[in-house]
Amino acid sequence: MVEKQKKIKPGALCELCHGRKAVMKRPKNLQKLCKECFYNVFETEIHNTIVGHELFKKGDRVAIGASGGKDSTVLAAVLKTLNERYNYGVELVLLSIDEGIKGYRDDSLATVKRNQKQYEMPLEIVSYKELYDWSMDEIVSCAGIRSSCTYCGVLRRQALDRGAAKLGIDHVVTGHNADDVAETVLMNILRGDTARLESSCSILTQSSGSPIKRSKPFKYTYQKEIVLYAHYKKLDYFSTECSYAPEAFRGTARELLKSLESIRPSCIMDIIYSGEHLVLGQKKKVTQQRKKPNKIKNDMEQEVRSDGSIKIKQNETKDGNRCEKCGYITSNRICKACLLLGGLEANRAKLDIEGNTAVDGAAKLTRTLEKLAF
Amino acid sequence: MGIKIKVEFLGGLDVISSGVREHKCILPLEEGDATLKDVIQFITKNVITDPKDIPVFICDETVRPGILVLINDTDWELEGGEDYVVESGDVFTFTSTLHGG
Numbered sequence: 120m121v122e123k124q125k126k127i128k129p130g131a132l133c134e135l136c137h138g139r140k141a142v143m144k145r146p147k148n149l150q151k152l153c154k155e156c157f158y159n160v161f162e163t164e165i166h167n168t169i170v171g172h173e174l175f176k177k178g179d180r181v182a183i184g185a186s187g188g189k190d191s192t193v194l195a196a197v198l199k200t201l202n203e204r205y206n207y208g209v210e211l212v213l214l215s216i217d218e219g220i221k222g223y224r225d226d227s228l229a230t231v232k233r234n235q236k237q238y239e240m241p242l243e244i245v246s247y248k249e250l251y252d253w254s255m256d257e258i259v260s261c262a263g264i265r266s267s268c269t270y271c272g273v274l275r276r277q278a279l280d281r282g283a284a285k286l287g288i289d290h291v292v293t294g295h296n297a298d299d300v301a302e303t304v305l306m307n308i309l310r311g312d313t314a315r316l317e318s319s320c321s322i323l324t325q326s327s328g329s330p331i332k333r334s335k336p337f338k339y340t341y342q343k344e345i346v347l348y349a350h351y352k353k354l355d356y357f358s359t360e361c362s363y364a365p366e367a368f369r370g371t372a373r374e375l376l377k378s379l380e381s382i383r384p385s386c387i388m389d390i391i392y393s394g395e396h397l398v399l400g401q402k403k404k405v406t407q408q409r410k411k412p413n414k415i416k417n418d419m420e421q422e423v424r425s426d427g428s429i430k431i432k433q434n435e436t437k438d439g440n441r442c443e444k445c446g447y448i449t450s451n452r453i454c455k456a457c458l459l460l461g462g463l464e465a466n467r468a469k470l471d472i473e474g475n476t477a478v479d480g481a482a483k484l485t486r487t488l489e490k491l492a493f
Numbered sequence: 494m495g496i497k498i499k500v501e502f503l504g505g506l507d508v509i510s511s512g513v514r515e516h517k518c519i520l521p522l523e524e525g526d527a528t529l530k531d532v533i534q535f536i537t538k539n540v541i542t543d544p545k546d547i548p549v550f551i552c553d554e555t556v557r558p559g560i561l562v563l564i565n566d567t568d569w570e571l572e573g574g575e576d577y578v579v580e581s582g583d584v585f586t587f588t589s590t591l592h593g594g
């Protein structure tokens with residue numbers, strides 16, 4: 120790094136302390152700040168979010184969903200700082216998911232393990248393979264690359280909950296930032312998924328009956344500032360892209376948002392604001408019916424009783440119901456993860472017979488074939 | 494002659510330069526004549542390994558939105574953006590904010 124001793128022009132001074140050279144411009148309000156004032160403003164805003172929404176109580180045990188990426192690394196660093204500075208009295212734990220993606224997750228978990236030492240927090244790793252007997256690599260080799268993120272998302276949600284339960288923790292914080300929230304709002308709007316708009320915007324979610332709360336302390340924090348904070352503080356984070364790149368639609372929505380942001384930085388906050396304030400009218404039900412046919416319909420399955428009679432099961436269960444297969448909280452008879460995995464198991468069985476190879480071999484074989492196709 | 498500069502690709506952006514994060518370069522221009530625009534052009538021609546990856550870095554003839562540009566650790570927006578006049582010893586940092594959550 121070059122430290123050049125140039126005279127600071129008056130216009131280049133920090134707009135808060137007026138003493139040091141400004142190094143960054145806040146996307147939120149275009150304010151020019153020096154490093155120290157930026158740290159201060161950045162951390163204080165997150166503190167205000169935490170206090171304003173009463174996210175923590177003294178004595179809480181809080182798990183940070185840690186991926187080794189920039190967002191969760193900065194989250195761990197900032198929460199540690201704030202917990203000490205403002206005496207929240209919470210106990211912080213790192214909770215990581217090992218999806219089983221070679222060349223991606225194994226490297227990022229190494230980063231999390233370094234974070235564990237740097238931030239002196241206990242670390243728990245929950246693996247898909249252990250929990251579901253399927254790694255993401257195996258799922259992709261069986262179900263193809265296109266739906267990878269759908270599987271991964273459903274399994275991650277449940278894995279985080281189970282990891283938290285295992286640690287006796289009732290609150291998981293994630294590194295989702297303002298850009299992520301705006302992106303999700305935009306995607307839900309573009310897809311007509313109005314039912315999800317509300318929950319995608321809320322800072323704290325908890326499905327009734329579930330003991331685990333989830334929150335996003337970075338909901339109002341810009342991606343740009345998170346990256347800058349990590350850069351200036353020289354935080355150790357991992358930034359390799361997952362081998363199963365995120366779905367094309369999300370990628371396009373993200374680019375659109377970035378282009379909009381470069382013209383009008385406040386649009387990120389504005390989209391979140393719109394998402395928060397859009398109130399659904401009575402048409403809600405109609406939209407849902409229209410959409411239903413594309414969705415998995417197993418909610419209304421028939422069940423063969425042991426005496427041979429058939430009972431049509433209706434989807435009349437409520438939140439707080441438990442999955443018949445695994446006991447996970449679900450609003451249906453069988454949870455989403457079990458549904459997806461059930462479909463996979465059927466596939467794997469088929470592969471085993473057709474390929475006439477060992478259980479593991481079939482998955483590996485398809486994987487090799489897929490790689491060859493690239 | 495030329496101007497000695499350093500170019501850094503961080504936040505996963507090193508994918509466009511075979512995983513190399515730091516590049517010491519000589520910009521073949523006279524000090525005072527070169528702007529950041531020239532640096533960006535120089536990068537697309539000489540630093541990016543595979544021309545196929547140019548769109549990862551460039552969009553509409555400027556740095557792609559979502560890539561954070563720092564000039565000697567200061568936001569390029571405070572330094573005049575593309576019109577910044579390059580000085581010998583400058584460090585240009587390009588950080589992807591899009592890679593990996």
Ligand code: SF4
Nearest residue numbers: 267268271361363365
């Ligand atoms: S990009 Fe998709 S498959 Fe990869 S970790 Fe993220 S959700 Fe999972």
Ligand SMILES: [Zn+2]
Nearest residue numbers: 133136153156
């Ligand atoms: Zn200042």
Ligand SMILES: [Zn+2]
Nearest residue numbers: 442445454457
């Ligand atoms: Zn289940």
